[in-house]
Amino acid sequence: MSITVYVPREATARSLGADAVARALMDEAARRGQSLQLVRNGSRGLFWLEPLVEVQTTAGRIAYGPVSAADVSSLFAADFLQGGAHRLRLGDPDSIPYLHKQERLTCSRLGVIDPVSLEDYRAHGGYAGLQAALSMPAAAIVQAVTDSGLRGRGGAAFPTGIKWNTVLGAPGAQKYIVCNADEGDSGTFSDRLLMEGDPFCLIEGMTIAALATGATRGYIYLRWEYPQANEVLSQAIATARTAGLLGADVLGSGSAFELELRLGAGAYICGEETSLLESLEGRRGEVRYRPPLPAVKGLFGGPTVINNVITFASVPIILARGASFYRDYGMGRSRGSLPMQLAGNIARGGLVERAFGVTLRELLYDYGGGSRSGRPIRAVQVGGPLGAYWPESKFDIPLDYEAYAQAGGMIGHGGIVAFDDTVDMAAQARYAMEFCAIESCGKCTPCRIGSARGVEVIDRLVAGERRGSQEALLRDLCDTMVKGSLCALGGLTPYPVLSALDYFPEDFVKPAALRATGS
């Protein structure tokens, strides 16, 4: 009898040797005359356990990890194909506390299914959302999304239903659905995990958006840094087209939806929606003035829904299970769940999808297990390179869009980067300005020039030159960038800078002896 074994083909698992493990498994099985069905699944996002090998036994799936190629013969010797005891045996993957304590709504299929198998996707609830949407008028689909309370998961947290409603009501012969898959924030990988592990979910969400707004063309703008996602998505799009789930007549509904994958080229700014549209149109990724909003006049001048990967991927379950099912999770005006990403100096990094309201302390210690280095966690950057650095005194703020904004930060795309006590926060502040200078599109002055001057001011501040006046100058400059920049890059770069200065002022004052040695 052929036994099914799962080895992720997800990028992090591969970087940790998953391909060698897969090869070793097949070789060893052949040597033993054992019939094996190898499925290259996505990752469940428990990276310290990757490569995580799972076996489909009669008693359900049994996980082993982290497995290296050298472990393979001992796994066979321990009869792992029947779930045998082994030092790497983890048991039922769903019972691993890290996973067991999550609320996986959007990411429920990650690591469970074969990402490129439409049958597997359907067997796990896939396309139930689209089926429901097909029986609804467009306005009712939009209403369901509005009622669910879903807000843009890319970072700006704009209510998705309101955006869709604008596109639905906007006049235009050709409307577009654009997926922002330019996940450039450091510390984030939820888009990547979803695209590599459950690509049909994204395709389904975009198709529902098309039905809801009357759009017939869609684009996924994917960053070049994700070759694995590119491969899996391309395959899934082709499969969906063959199955009649994309194309001139989606599932015989009479509605057309053509979907195309486009690659970015290493510009962080193209994660900004108007810059992304410029890039899709074949130009430099320079930010556009608003108004007009993309929902009114977006891609090629047509009304355009532009949302992040996780936003689209959250739509199928809302349609399948109902708006109130999704809305019942969360707190305040932050409804549903957010796939958060534990990154940086953390012992157990990975994906944690929880309803809004969870605290950083819970994420960092209960899930993350503290720092990887074993030293105290001193600072945590939430929300990517434009997010604030939090000291431990802020670890108990609930993850909620409004609570974070009130504290002077943002949740953004849910990236959480931990630093231990060896971090130099003045260097982190300097890097924030430097990054802005490198990635600025150059269109507005506060961002283009302000960031370059920001690096210089921080250098003088740290060198102890005219300390008082330089700090005043830096704060003044940050104020100009916040208020005068055209988009979030220049407008939010001051967040990491000022939070470093406010919460870790001691790092900006180095003893003369240290300055002299340049450390």
Add this chain to the structure above:
Amino acid sequence: MSERKRVTIPIRPAPGTDLPQAERAAVLEALGRHRDLQGALLPVLHAVQERLGWVPPRTVPLIAFELNLSRAEVHGVLTFYHYFRQTPPGRHVIHLCRAEACQAVGSAELQAHAKRVLGTDFHGTSGDGSYTLEPVYCLGNCATGPSMMLDGDLHSFVTPARFDALLQAEASTARPGNAQGSVPIGVSGT
């Protein structure tokens, strides 16, 4: 879209006639595949770079002419995006992550080491033409850093020692192209 009218204005000499054969072929092939797309320029540049490893600036007039854009527009796009190269890369390309999650686990040390070992700063190529060193702002591999990409293959926990080992392994296995091609993907066997 594919019905777009193409009016050819005679320009003497016709753009692109002076290009080396390989470059001209790469550009024409890229145009043949992508010219009818809306917003074709990025797909065309990607295709050229995929084939040649870079986008030679002297191909700009031909690309511009064929897409009915100005040279300035094509030059502007080519120079805006960090990924597009205007100089030929070394035999191997290393992308080192410089972003925060990797900083938190020692990427600064790795960067200094890589620059020292290769004898080049970012955007440069080692003296023997083996390795081009590029920064990258996040590979999305943020829980197992420091991260680097070597010829498209992602690597985790890249300490200076692991960096050396990866380069050594690369040097000792002359492999044609990308090793990821030979990976078992969803197969059954006995």
